Amino acid sequence: MKHSKFRKMFRQEYRFFLIFSGIALLGFSLFYIYPIIRTLMLSFTNKTIFDPTVEYVGLENYIYALTNDPLFHQSMIQSLIFAFASGVMVLVTSLLLAVLLNSKVKFIGIFRTIYFIPFIIPSFAVGAVYKNLFNPNTGLINQILEWFGVVDPPLWYIAPSSALITMIVISSFGFGVKMLVFLAALQGIDPALYEVAQMEGASKWRSFRFITLPLISPMLFFNIILITIDGLKAFSLAFVMGNGQGWPSNSTLLFPIYMFMTAFNMPFRLGYAAAMAWLFFLMILGLTGVNFLASRFYVEKDVT
Amino acid sequence: MELIKRLAKPVSNIPKKKRKQHHAMTYFLLSFFALIALLPLYYLVITSMKDLNEASTMATMWPQSFALFDNIRFVLNYPDYNVVRMFINTMIVFVLKAVGTGLTCSLAAYGFAMYKFPFKNTIFFILLSAMMIPGELLGIPIFEFMVNTGLKEIAYIPLWIGAWFATDIFMIFLFRQFFQTIPKSLIEAARMDGYSELQIFFKIAIPLNKPVFVTVIILYFIGTYNDLYGPALYITQKSDWLMANSISIFENMYRSGSSSYLVPWNYVSVASLIALMPEVLLFSFMQKQFMETAAGVGIKG
Numbered sequence: 049m050k051h052s053k054f055r056k057m058f059r060q061e062y063r064f065f066l067i068f069s070g071i072a073l074l075g076f077s078l079f080y081i082y083p084i085i086r087t088l089m090l091s092f093t094n095k096t097i098f099d100p101t102v103e104y105v106g107l108e109n110y111i112y113a114l115t116n117d118p119l120f121h122q123s124m125i126q127s128l129i130f131a132f133a134s135g136v137m138v139l140v141t142s143l144l145l146a147v148l149l150n151s152k153v154k155f156i157g158i159f160r161t162i163y164f165i166p167f168i169i170p171s172f173a174v175g176a177v178y179k180n181l182f183n184p185n186t187g188l189i190n191q192i193l194e195w196f197g198v199v200d201p202p203l204w205y206i207a208p209s210s211a212l213i214t215m216i217v218i219s220s221f222g223f224g225v226k227m228l229v230f231l232a233a234l235q236g237i238d239p240a241l242y243e244v245a246q247m248e249g250a251s252k253w254r255s256f257r258f259i260t261l262p263l264i265s266p267m268l269f270f271n272i273i274l275i276t277i278d279g280l281k282a283f284s285l286a287f288v289m290g291n292g293q294g295w296p297s298n299s300t301l302l303f304p305i306y307m308f309m310t311a312f313n314m315p316f317r318l319g320y321a322a323a324m325a326w327l328f329f330l331m332i333l334g335l336t337g338v339n340f341l342a343s344r345f346y347v348e349k350d351v352t
Numbered sequence: 353m354e355l356i357k358r359l360a361k362p363v364s365n366i367p368k369k370k371r372k373q374h375h376a377m378t379y380f381l382l383s384f385f386a387l388i389a390l391l392p393l394y395y396l397v398i399t400s401m402k403d404l405n406e407a408s409t410m411a412t413m414w415p416q417s418f419a420l421f422d423n424i425r426f427v428l429n430y431p432d433y434n435v436v437r438m439f440i441n442t443m444i445v446f447v448l449k450a451v452g453t454g455l456t457c458s459l460a461a462y463g464f465a466m467y468k469f470p471f472k473n474t475i476f477f478i479l480l481s482a483m484m485i486p487g488e489l490l491g492i493p494i495f496e497f498m499v500n501t502g503l504k505e506i507a508y509i510p511l512w513i514g515a516w517f518a519t520d521i522f523m524i525f526l527f528r529q530f531f532q533t534i535p536k537s538l539i540e541a542a543r544m545d546g547y548s549e550l551q552i553f554f555k556i557a558i559p560l561n562k563p564v565f566v567t568v569i570i571l572y573f574i575g576t577y578n579d580l581y582g583p584a585l586y587i588t589q590k591s592d593w594l595m596a597n598s599i600s601i602f603e604n605m606y607r608s609g610s611s612s613y614l615v616p617w618n619y620v621s622v623a624s625l626i627a628l629m630p631e632v633l634l635f636s637f638m639q640k641q642f643m644e645t646a647a648g649v650g651i652k653g
Binding site for chain 1: 374375378379381382385386388389390391392393395396399407408409410411412413456457459460461462463464466467468469470472475479482484485486487488489490491492493494495496499514517518519524549550553577578580581584585595596599600603615617620621623624627628631632635639643
């Protein structure tokens with residue numbers, strides 16, 4: 049008797065779960081499971097969007113991308129360089145600024161607001177704002193460099209040889225959010241620890257190295273993963289900087305831009321783009337895995 | 353720990369002079385980075401004051417000409433630049449996305465937090481791991497679907513439809529965290545009083561967790577406002593343009609076939625300043641929530 053009452057209650061719970069969470073299960077099937085399967089199927093075909101004849105081509109798309117497509121290689125390498133270099137820049141600057149902002153000096157609130165300013169420039173405007181700043185003819189940066197006696201200032205985003213570097217420099221202005229994440233972590237550290245270190249005669253650097261870094265290492269890990277994935281997926285900046293096509297001469301062509309051009313510009317080669325998207329996904333998976341493995345060496349386990 | 357605290361309290365054995373040096377160094381570094389952080393905004397404002405000739409040919413630290421009002425007038429009267437329309441369009445997309453996500457994700461999260469279901473935790477884990485899948489991969493079949501069904505150009509459907517199916521898994525996660533903290537006794541008491549489950553959700557769970565909804569609003573405002581991918585992919589007609597389209601109008605004003613062309617930086621700057629106004633307003637009114645939200649979830653690259 050009691051048993052069946054329990055069962056009835058359970059079933060009611062199931063029903064409530066479906067009433068509330070059913071929408072998520074439906075959405076997940078429509079917007080995640082279906083696209084994954086469909087993309088996988090497309091990747092084995094030569095489908096373009098308006099052409100009704102679709103042929104099964106096996107692994108040809110994958111093989112072509114890996115062995116024969118110079119733009120695929122170039123965009124992948126540029127994406128990796130960009131993700132790594134801008135990741136390091138953002139990580140170092142945001143950590144440094146967070147440490148600075150955590151010091152107990154006057155007017156710190158004003159500095160915090162100022163450091164947040166680059167963040168409020170909408171990302172679709174970032175390109176235009178920094179292009180203006182870095183423009184070799186009309187920009188402020190080269191003007192300043194000339195004051196400091198630089199004879200031959202770089203052409204920045206105009207020249208293929210320096211365009212990617214320019215993009216990396218610009219993206220390192222995006223420290224605002226990560227800085228706040230670090231700041232929150234720093235403020236959670238017990239100040240008594242530093243006082244003790246000071247009494248023991250530890251230098252600023254040593255207390256940073258042996259107190260701060262271990263204590264914020266979980267945050268560090270979280271941020272490294274975020275930054276790596278952000279860098280690989282960078283779209284807006286590269287889209288604006290390269291006029292949507294990796295200008296000048298493919299030097300700012302990051303992988304998401306190349307995929308966008310392949311899939312969504314004429315002639316809409318969905319099949320090939322799908323194969324590239326899968327290769328990209330596998331690479332992200334691999335890198336995240338590497339990050340997780342590496343984290344064993346620098347994340348302290350008993351941080352509370 | 354207690355001992356350490358007691359030990360640490362009264363003493364501070366660094367000589368005063370040395371500490372002052374320390375502060376000088378800190379201020380120097382703080383100011384240096386403040387200058388770098390201010391540089392883009394400074395040059396944006398300066399450039400918006402220059403006239404066309406100066407802005408597009410010279411690099412001047414301080415404007416030699418003053419044409420701010422002419423520039424504003426020119427930009428606002430430029431035929432393609434219908435800023436009110438673009439802003440309203442953006443707000444429509446924002447509201448549709450934020451309301452959809454706020455409603456469906458909180459519902460879904462409540463289910464995950466409150467009720468039993470076979471393999472519930474496994475399902476939730478699968479949802480969470482799907483957050484790793486790049487949008488590029490999911491976007492192709494959705495684009496194909498939108499083109500084939502003709503929904504691509506109708507009422508921004510591709511931009512917001514997903515929000516009504518609880519597809520923002522991170523939000524489900526966030527809501528669930530908050531719902532799990534609601535005391536079970538409170539819910540039992542409400543059941544005793546004859547509240548239905550949906551009533552409990554709308555009258556108890558939601559009012560108790562208003563801060564998450566503020567997070568949704570801030571996140572979605574920034575997210576929608578900044579999004580370039582969606583508009584680049586789905587918006588072709590001028591009347592459908594969003595704020596994200598507003599700056600390239602002037603950047604490409606004098607663009608002809610050739611690769612080098614004049615960019616009217618003064619107009620571009622005015623348009624950029626107008627475009628960052630809403631975020632400045634949101635930021636100054638909700639600075640605390642804004643920063644907390646940003647730090648909490650690490651938005652925008």
